[in-house]
Amino acid sequence: MKKFTLSEIPPVDLLDAARTIRIGHVDCCDWAPRWAPAQPFLEWAHRGLEDGGGYGLSNAIGYAKQTVACRIDGILRSYHVRALERANYPAKIDVLNELGVSIPQIIKELVIDPRNEVEHKYQMPTRQAARQAIEIAELLLRATEAESTRPSIVAVNWNVLGGLSWNGRQHHVTFDGFSNEPMLLIDVFDSPNSVKIVDPLRDEIRWASLASFDKKEALQLAKLLRANYACPNGFSVSQSDPIFFRETKRLGGF
Numbered sequence: 623m624k625k626f627t628l629s630e631i632p633p634v635d636l637l638d639a640a641r642t643i644r645i646g647h648v649d650c651c652d653w654a655p656r657w658a659p660a661q662p663f664l665e666w667a668h669r670g671l672e673d674g675g676g677y678g679l680s681n682a683i684g685y686a687k688q689t690v691a692c693r694i695d696g697i698l699r700s701y702h703v704r705a706l707e708r709a710n711y712p713a714k715i716d717v718l719n720e721l722g723v724s725i726p727q728i729i730k731e732l733v734i735d736p737r738n739e740v741e742h743k744y745q746m747p748t749r750q751a752a753r754q755a756i757e758i759a760e761l762l763l764r765a766t767e768a769e770s771t772r773p774s775i776v777a778v779n780w781n782v783l784g785g786l787s788w789n790g791r792q793h794h795v796t797f798d799g800f801s802n803e804p805m806l807l808i809d810v811f812d813s814p815n816s817v818k819i820v821d822p823l824r825d826e827i828r829w830a831s832l833a834s835f836d837k838k839e840a841l842q843l844a845k846l847l848r849a850n851y852a853c854p855n856g857f858s859v860s861q862s863d864p865i866f867f868r869e870t871k872r873l874g875g876f
Contacts, residue, residue, distance in 0.1 A: 623875040626827045633839040636830040639819045643806045646853040649780045650773035650861045653810045660692040667756045679747035686755035687737035700774040701844035705837045732758045775847045778806040786866040797873035811868045
């Protein structure tokens with residue numbers, strides 16, 4: 623096991639170091655507890671519209687909002703934008719637009735606001751409002767389908783030599799050391815979650831808690847990760863089970 627010197631640094635310094643990491647190769651992982659997909663909520667919204675009446679139309683508007691919320695929150699979580707977990711949806715939409723994921727403001731006007739009118743101002747829903755909310759939610763799912771199916775990036779320029787195999791009963795992780803280049807690791811496999819620059823050549827790990835990233839810093843991190851998809855030389859993606867990352871971290875001491 624390699625012995626690293628650990629240095630906690632502010633997120634702004636971590637981001638500066640992350641910008642020096644060679645992009646174009648990312649490692650991904652389905653690390654988060656699984657959420658229900660957005661599609662069933664949309665189907666329930668359609669059912670409410672078919673039922674009609676105050677009860678059915680309220681359900682239609684509520685589930686249409688849940689449809690778009692599930693998709694928006696899922697994309698933000700995939701890019702580790704922890705700073706917006708408790709933000710309102712207009713703020714989340716603004717951040718996704720800055721990130722390059724197009725979410726039109728009409729989502730707020732025709733899906734989120736009607737649900738708030740029903741739930742917080744105790745207004746009776748209309749069929750037109752319910753139908754519009756469902757149609758806009760449906761368009762959003764189609765427009766963001768490709769983005770939502772991208773796996774969550776947990777490492778850029780993975781520098782660990784080794785691999786993962788399966789013998790039919792259990793996984794087996796091999797660790798053969800490091801290459802000399804540094805990597806950016808979004809360490810969601812230990813608590814507290816952190817962002818690390820793992821630099822084997824200097825025997826150094828610089829890190830910052832993911833929770834310490836403010837909205838601006840979290841957006842910058844997300845942009846750094848997403849930039850890999852637009853790498854001018856193309857990009858490659860590897861995806862592994864969480865057990866691979868946890869065991870590799872243990873064997874490598876990072």
